[in-house]
């Protein structure tokens with residue numbers, strides 16, 4: 105049987121390899137190609153044993169070219185150290201001797217175990233994309249004594265970071281007998297500008313009860329060469345990187361450089377973002393905690409405004425480019441009359457605008473609460489204030505304060521135009537919702553993430569991110585979580601549920617332009633956006 109893959113195939117489909125369903129043992133062989141995916145054809149039409157591998161490849165190529173890929177199973181695989189170090193020794197997983205795991209029905213995840221990205225399917229729909237299931241493997245590529253791991257945290261804070269740190273340290277120690285773990289202080293730049301901390305189960309024992317990050321964090325300062333030099337100099341062979349989209353992009357560069365230098369270093373990313381904007385994974389850790397904490401601010405706003413006449417409460421929540429926190433906090437609360445998010449442009453003046461809606465709610469109910477995500481209406485604010493955007497050290501756009509701007513606009517409109525007194529209460533709890541310890545369910549989630557990362561690195565996987573996909577933890581290629589960000593889909597039922605629960609205008613009957621309008625003798629600029 106000819107198992108070679110035609111090079112022309114890789115010219116056309118360089119990121120894919122193939123796995124013949126009848127020859128699963130080919131898997132290891134195929135891993136040595138510079139690839140991150142394979143296809144497993146389940147088609148009845150697919151070649152049988154009598155066809156060569158080359159013929160199989162050609163068949164698949166023709167199927168893909170003709171768009172007839174309905175019966176193709178796709179695994180978006182993550183790299184493995186043996187991809188570039190083929191002679192690496194492997195060892196029996198020490199978990200085999202663990203008392204705790206002795207009763208587990210399936211102690212080890214096999215190479216056949218995958219997690220489907222799409223679980224709502226129709227009878228004839230394609231099998232679609234899958235990821236490797238996370239968890240312990242029968243073989244590991246490090247002995248406990250030779251592991252020298254490090255952990256770094258980068259970007260903004262998020263509830264649960266300390267739990268992840270704690271569980272990486274304790275997971276490595278309790279499950280694999282590893283006792284050499286370093287903490288890199290102050291984000292990426294800590295690799296080359298600071299000393300390290302020694303992390304033991306005793307040192308990290310209580311840290312999950314505190315908010316923030318025990319290792320401190322920073323933005324900017326990613327220098328791939330200096331970081332990998334430091335990894336090499338310190339003899340580190342497992343790198344655990346906790347951070348958001350920017351951090352994961354940095355992790356991908358570190359992994360690439362490690363591979364280029366041929367180092368036996370496993371690079372594992374743990375996705376962190378309060379905004380919940382990381383693609384592919386179900387939800388980011390700390391998000392639930394943040395939504396819960398946001399309830400306190402919304403409650404406070406509601407109590408304030410229902411106690412006065414014409415009370416208007418505005419609560420600003422985090423969400424740079426997406427409104428997940430605002431959406432979920434609104435839906436959970438039921439006290440919110442209007443939720444403004446970056447994905448759904450809004451306008452103030454005119455029919456079905458925000459002012460009209462506020463006036464209606466004040467007349468009907470005497471008060472209202474608005475939740476606004478910090479990234480909402482940014483272009484509107486910039487146009488209206490002629491402000492220019494600045495950037496933070498990581499290159500992220502610094503946001504203009506939509507909460508303050510909105511409060512002022514509403515006050516001006518009602519006092520000057522409508523000749524009505526409003527009682528404005530503006531609450532900005534943005535940092536308060538992310539600087540707290542994680543709640544119970546986020547704590548468990550953080551534990552699973554940390555343990556999945558530890559199992560993956562011990563098993564020799566590298567350049568991967570961990571996370572739940574349809575509730576099952578998986579190893580996801582880093583590029584998959586950085587190439588796009590997650591946003592609230594206005595066409596999904598979740599947003600419809602929110603509109604139904606608040607009864608706010610959808611702001612959709614408009615076109616994308618600025619208009620000058622005369623209202624009560626005053627010329628005002630109205631943004632109309634679809």
Ligand SMILES: Nc1ncnc2c1ncn2[C@@H]1O[C@H](COP(=O)(O)OP(=O)(O)O)[C@@H](O)[C@H]1O
Pocket residue numbers: 258259260291292293322323324325326347348349350351352353354355357376377497498500
């Ligand atoms: N495109 C990138 N390539 C390499 N490093 C990056 C990239 N974007 C951000 N980083 C680094 O990742 C770290 C955190 O990024 P940042 O955007 O602040 O937070 P987050 O990872 O939470 O999105 C910073 O040290 C930053 O320099």
Ligand SMILES: O=P(O)(O)OC[C@H]1O[C@](O)(COP(=O)(O)O)[C@@H](O)[C@@H]1O
Pocket residue numbers: 258259260261348349376377378379422423424478496503538
């Ligand atoms: O003031 P900081 O620390 O830069 O953080 C503000 C930003 O951080 C965030 O929490 C997101 O941070 P990340 O990109 O690090 O996940 C945004 O919601 C917010 O705009």
Ligand SMILES: [Mg+2]
Pocket residue numbers: 259348349350377
């Ligand atoms: Mg980010």
